[in-house]
Amino acid sequence: MKIVQLPLGPLGTNCYVLSEQEKSLVIDPGGDSDQLIGYLTENKLKPSAILLTHAHFDHIGAVDDVRDHFDVPVYVHKEEADWLTDPNxxxxxxxxxxxxxxxxxxxxxxxxxxxxxxxxxxxxHTPGHSPGSVSLVFRGEDFVIAGDALFQRGIGRTDLPGGDMDTLLSSIRKELYTLPDSTKVYPGHGPATTIREEKSENPFVTW
Known part of the structure; x- marks a missing residue:
């Protein structure tokens, strides 16, 4: 499997394109739809779906353009089902x-x-940054796409609606730190890291 990270949208949110030959998944298309559609088209990739780790605005800006261009469905956690349509x-x-x-x-x-x-x-399900945050674990490839739950030496903010620090710390410990230490972590912003590194170096959440 090939994984490509494309920082997109007003906050440089990491969009991930996973591909197996001509098939692909698009995760968190935060904006700059022309750039994303251009990358997919140039590489002859047909998305099978758009997956959202959560529905904050900086992760959804290109959703409709990509959905309509390739005629593909979108997945989100049910707790944020109404967030896509509601800027508030x-x-x-x-x-x-x-x-x-x-x-x-x-x-x-x-x-x-x-x-x-x-x-x-x-x-x-890794709530705390938002109530419907999810992390996508690809065990066969030894990586997780963690959205805005866990960053390199950081964690997601919890001061937005539905955020809660204790919930986020519990999600990281129970759902992410229990993955194999070798697991590569692809976050919603910034560079990749590993579970091993964050267990030993993350100043916000200990193991």
Missing amino acids: QNGSAFFQMGRIAARKAEHHFDIGEMSIGPFMFEVR
């Missing part, structure tokens, strides 16, 4: 970057094992 809930109404919204997702994640096309992964 997805946060864009508060940041003076314009009101960002998208149509509702076609599907809600089932927690546990999932498969979409050739892609097999586990969905883990």
Whole structure:
């Protein structure tokens, strides 16, 4: 499997494109839809789905353009089902970057094992940054896409609606730090890290 990180949108949110031959998954298309669609088209990739680790505005800005261009479904956790359409809930109404919204997702994640096309992964509920945050664990490839739960030497903010520090710390310890130490962590912002590194070096949450 090939994984490509594309910082997109007003906050440089990491969008991930996972590909197996011509099949792909798009995770967190935060903006700059022309750039993302151009990358997919140039590399002859047909997305099977758009997956959202959560529905904050900086993770959803290109959702509708990519969904409509490739005619693919969107997945989000049910607790944030209404956030896509509501700038007050997805946060864009508060940041003076314009009101960002998208149509509702076609599907809600089932927690546990999932498969979409050739892609097999586990969905883990990791709330705290937001109530519907999920992390996507690709065990066969030894990596997790953690959204804004865990960063290199950092954690997601908890001062937005639905955020809670104790919940986030519990999610990291129970759902992320229990992964193998070798697991590579691809966060919503910034560079990749590993579970081993964060257990020993993250100043916000200890193991």
